[in-house]
Amino acid sequence: MSYFPQVEKIQFEGKETRNPFAFRHYNAEEVVLGKTMKEHLRFAVAYWHTMTQDGSDPFGMAINERSWFGKSEMETAKNRVEAFFEILEKLGVEYFCFHDVDIAPAGESIEEFMANLDEITDLIKVKMDETGIKLLWNTANMFSHPRFNNGAGSTNDPEVYAYAAAQVKKGLDISKKLNGQNYVFWGGREGYETLLNTDMKFEQDNIARLFKMVIRYAGKIGHKPQFLIEPKPKEPSKHQYDFDAATTMAFIKTYGLEGDFKLNLEANHATLAGHTFEHELRVAREYGALGSIDANQGDMLLGWDTDEFPTNVLDVTLAMYEILENGGIAPGGINFDAKVRRSSFEMEDLLLAHIAGMDTFARGLQAAAKLKEDGFFNELISDRYAKWNGTEIGKSILSDQEDLESLTRYAYAHGDGVKLKSSHIEHVKSRLNDYLV
Ligand code: XLS
Ligand code: CA
Numbered sequence: 320m321s322y323f324p325q326v327e328k329i330q331f332e333g334k335e336t337r338n339p340f341a342f343r344h345y346n347a348e349e350v351v352l353g354k355t356m357k358e359h360l361r362f363a364v365a366y367w368h369t370m371t372q373d374g375s376d377p378f379g380m381a382i383n384e385r386s387w388f389g390k391s392e393m394e395t396a397k398n399r400v401e402a403f404f405e406i407l408e409k410l411g412v413e414y415f416c417f418h419d420v421d422i423a424p425a426g427e428s429i430e431e432f433m434a435n436l437d438e439i440t441d442l443i444k445v446k447m448d449e450t451g452i453k454l455l456w457n458t459a460n461m462f463s464h465p466r467f468n469n470g471a472g473s474t475n476d477p478e479v480y481a482y483a484a485a486q487v488k489k490g491l492d493i494s495k496k497l498n499g500q501n502y503v504f505w506g507g508r509e510g511y512e513t514l515l516n517t518d519m520k521f522e523q524d525n526i527a528r529l530f531k532m533v534i535r536y537a538g539k540i541g542h543k544p545q546f547l548i549e550p551k552p553k554e555p556s557k558h559q560y561d562f563d564a565a566t567t568m569a570f571i572k573t574y575g576l577e578g579d580f581k582l583n584l585e586a587n588h589a590t591l592a593g594h595t596f597e598h599e600l601r602v603a604r605e606y607g608a609l610g611s612i613d614a615n616q617g618d619m620l621l622g623w624d625t626d627e628f629p630t631n632v633l634d635v636t637l638a639m640y641e642i643l644e645n646g647g648i649a650p651g652g653i654n655f656d657a658k659v660r661r662s663s664f665e666m667e668d669l670l671l672a673h674i675a676g677m678d679t680f681a682r683g684l685q686a687a688a689k690l691k692e693d694g695f696f697n698e699l700i701s702d703r704y705a706k707w708n709g710t711e712i713g714k715s716i717l718s719d720q721e722d723l724e725s726l727t728r729y730a731y732a733h734g735d736g737v738k739l740k741s742s743h744i745e746h747v748k749s750r751l752n753d754y755l756v
């Protein structure tokens with residue numbers, strides 16, 4: 320049975336097409352800088368937003384029209400797997416991501432939950448073998464259930480900690496079964512409401528303790544996906560420990576986790592932290608920790624996580640530039656952690672929204688590749704810092720020949736003659752715009 324009988328496999332038709340179920344820019348096999356678009360972009364569909372989101376908001380009930388509901392929760396879960404793989408195949412997307420609770424009902428007990436996960440992942444494995452579609456990452460949802468109200472790894476209750484550990488263990492077993500390439504930790508409630516009753520150090524020590532158990536268990540079962548921590552500054556916790564890329568790197572380094580952990584960076588989380596997405600990618604890249612990305616966008620007029628499909632070509636171009644400079648994103652990928660707006664409630668919107676996101680990333684890739692080929696940013700940067708290697712004093716500082724006293728003598732002799740160059744930044748931005756059309 321088909322859930323989208325009226326839509327064929329989406330094809331590249333070029334930008335003149337009027338067919339909404341066609342790619343206008345994403346051409347999977349087109350070669351850009353020596354690799355196909357498909358190899359560069361490694362798109363993934365997120366199970367939670369695509370299969371379980373109902374369109375409700377704090378002011379309105381569920382609205383999304385979905386045809387996969389069955390007579391029981393388990394029947395619905397199985398129908399979802401069928402529909403999900405139909406979406407992946409029709410889009411030509413080769414990867415996917417999920418939380419444990421997205422794919423299987425929690426049941427009445429931990430035993431029932433685990434058994435449900437076994438049954439559904441058996442089904443997913445059959446679909447993966449049939450289609451060649453791969454698991455980019457899975458994760459454990461340790462933030463929705465009331466038991467995680469005070470965190471999972473950072474909880475004040477060791478029994479909750481044990482429950483979280485059981486979920487993570489199962490997540491790793493599933494990762495092994497489905498050959499997951501990465502495994503994500505997003506600490507939705509790993510943070511605090513108030514410092515009045517919080518021991519920050521104790522809580523973060525315990526999160527790191529859990530991560531070390533993870534590394535040991537992965538070694539034991541002989542399956543080591545790339546572990547990723549996903550920063551976010553707030554929501555649902557008022558303050559989350561993994562605030563942004565730099566804060567999360569401090570955590571990773573403090574606890575000696577560099578060898579096993581990198582970052583999964585989300586565009587909307589960057590903006591919530593008061594950063595651009597490219598800032599977060601640059602920080603990660605410079606630490607050698609750019610693992611994977613959650614591709615979405617926020618709304619600058621709103622202060623929360625709107626998880627919109629990415630449609631802003633400038634932002635995506637700058638993000639893709641960081642990915643190209645990183646030498647690619649593999650074994651990570653570009654996961655559409657994005658949901659359709661409440662007004663896009665039809666089934667077909669799930670396809671249209673992904674097509675929009677994929678076309679935007681294809682345009683971003685093409686523009687970023689051209690910027691790289693032209694040496695656009697390299698030229699600006701080498702020009703901006705030219706004086707360092709172009710003057711005796713610059714070279715002398717860089718080769719550590721100077722100290723405060725020698726530089727003081729230099730400043731007394733030359734300091735008042737400093738002549739700065741304008742950055743012509745408006746002109747630069749205008750030239751950058753030329754790459755976006
Ligand atoms: C929520 C996060 C979440 C993670 C996976 O804001 O983006 O969906 O990506 O737990
Ligand atoms: Ca995310």
Ligand code: CA
Nearest residue numbers: 585587624626
């Ligand atoms: Ca998000």
